[in-house]
Amino acid sequence: MTTGYRRAADYLSSLLAESDLDELAARLRPDTGPPSPHVPGAALVTPEAVERRWQILPPSIEREDLLDARTRQQMALYGHNIENFIGTVKLPVGIAGPLRVRGLFAQGDFYVPLATTEAALVASYSRGAMLISEVGGASAMLLNEGVSRSPAFAFASLEELGRFVAWLLGEQESIRQAAEATTRFGRLVDLRISIEGNHVYLVLVYTTGDAAGQNMATIATEAAVAWIREHTPVPPRAAYIEANFSGDKKASVQSLQSVRGRKVTAEVRIPAELVRRRLHTSVEAMVDYGRFATVGGVMSGTLGIEGHYANGLAAMFIACGQDAACVAEAAVGNTRMEMTGEGELYVSVTLPNLIVGSVGGGTRLPSQQACLGLMGLAGTGHGRALAEVAAALCLAGEISIVGAICAGEFTRAHARLARGARE
Template sequence: MQFAQIPMQWVGPLLLRGDIEDRVEAPMATYETPLWPSVNRGARVTEKAGGIRITLIDARMSRSITLQAVNAHEAHQAAQAILEQQDRLQAVVSQSSRFARLIEIHPKIIGNLLILRLEFTTGDASGHNMVTHAADQLIPWLLQHHPQLRYVSISGNFCTDKKVSAVNALHGRGKNVVAETWLPEKLVRRYLKTTPEKLVELHIKKNLLGSIAAGSLMSANAHAANMLLAFYLATGQDAANIVEGSQCIDHAEVHDNGDLYFSTTLPNLIVGTVGNGKGLDFVQENLARMGCTDPDALPGENARRLAGICAATVLCGELSLLAAQTNPGELMAAHLKLERKGS
């Protein structure tokens, strides 16, 4: 097996509060070398201000299956019956995995098609394969107990995997995490070279209005995908999941005392600490260094910790880039200095 060579550096330390109380560094693998000092700048100012508060809202992985009835009436009747059978469906799911647990079903009827969005908790795995395996076990059971239905697809795109969608932003897919920080004005001026007022104004005109003008779907951020991809590659994640992962929303406001409040909300943060990609030596070393391989942790705790660290990394990068863009020429000057040393 051959490996692609991607430069990696550790950023931070990140001072974390709330659902995670720790001071950790995070690995980032990227060709965009200005990303490391930019995230480091965000980490430095947030640490000086008392850290980044992490709140883990939810955790789930989804797989949608598509079945077909003769008409919409029969599809609707089947959907209503299936919703009442969740306990029986969980008994089937438990045969496929000791970690998968069916927690919610969202039916969608289109003509005579019945699409079922099945949502599971998946322990420390990101859960792609786990929920697909569970769905594979559920389909024969559903067809046996609802003979008016027939199989169409194991994936009905209502999941929604590796695609931007409103349903993921509404219901969440992966970890739903909020990272937030409170920065005194003097620290914003000293470390970010801007003011809280300028940063909030840019956030409104760029992240919010610019995203509306672009037709962005439930997303308002500066470049979250940059930090996500770098973090995903360094920790053995499925990198294509940055598509839905970057559907995140920044929020900023100036308090009455002049301080800055800044947050990043990521409802679709798909990360895990076990499963495909996690067996590589460098991945295991990185996860262990972040404290995400604790053998005594309860199922899901290591993955939730990893998600919190990832969210903090994204916040630092968002904060630093927005600050840079309040100053004409700063962004390009940094790229020229850090990426074109030999030209």
């Protein structure tokens, strides 16, 4: 994380052109004056609590932009999803599709809701989705499931640690029972151990039914850690419920190689004539570009090789009530493009970290429930299908963006849709 000498010098010169060093330094010193009023009401979502919060906000803000009549009517529904509630933010929602999916769990044509402020995004994913549908759909297969938490324990020595691990290996059934007692749907399916000096990291892996399962795994792990601390013959010097080893909400090599959430792969074959007619390029050009993109990704040190999974996943996550921060890990994966022996374009995507669910969390909110509903994927029984649709959506986006770059249309599409009508 270095900065070049010339860039640093230019930046300093630009600062000193407006202020001297003493004034700049003064800006960085603590201000010991009284802070602004605290936000009242904490987790209360009532008209009275919301009104008290609005009283401390600038009067220039138009309240109806955040607290419109519909939001006031439904505010009680947000009580389990937000603190210090003052209203809702509206984002434009478009639909990409039809996207035909032929999965183990997702079957049919889907119009996928995407909430975004980025013009050209929905158009791109919709173009890829329609092309996939035209050739019979994307084959999609859920491969694995598992949401993890990584508690850690510190000991005075390797001897203490060794005695602890020896005891722990005989207690996996008791640990499982303690964890699963907190949940109706979660199941502890794996417990892995990693040792570093006199510290031991555990990775507890859960299946979580139709929920994304982050909170479910956290609560279950809290119970497991409490049981371990109560029963171990070698008390740890310190214990933590999460020691940054699970890959939670960050890209990691571990989750790329295994699973965190739901692992899905999807593929499609597109005849050369359709590549030419719909994408205005050739199979050869797209495969050649894929090689460039792979080498570029390796040289830049990316985890996985893909074009823009994050675009589609972020828009879908927001629309469908998923945890948007999980895009940090969900957008890690691999795209592969090849020419088949018949001259067709073969494209596959593999995403090992799709943290998605059809129940729980933000899926219960009115707009998000409606977005899941328009795909027929709201509620119990649809978590796995939602993951397969998400993978197929990423497949559509990869086909479209590579086609646009190869056809020389990438910049023109953004200029026309994102800027042309406004400037």
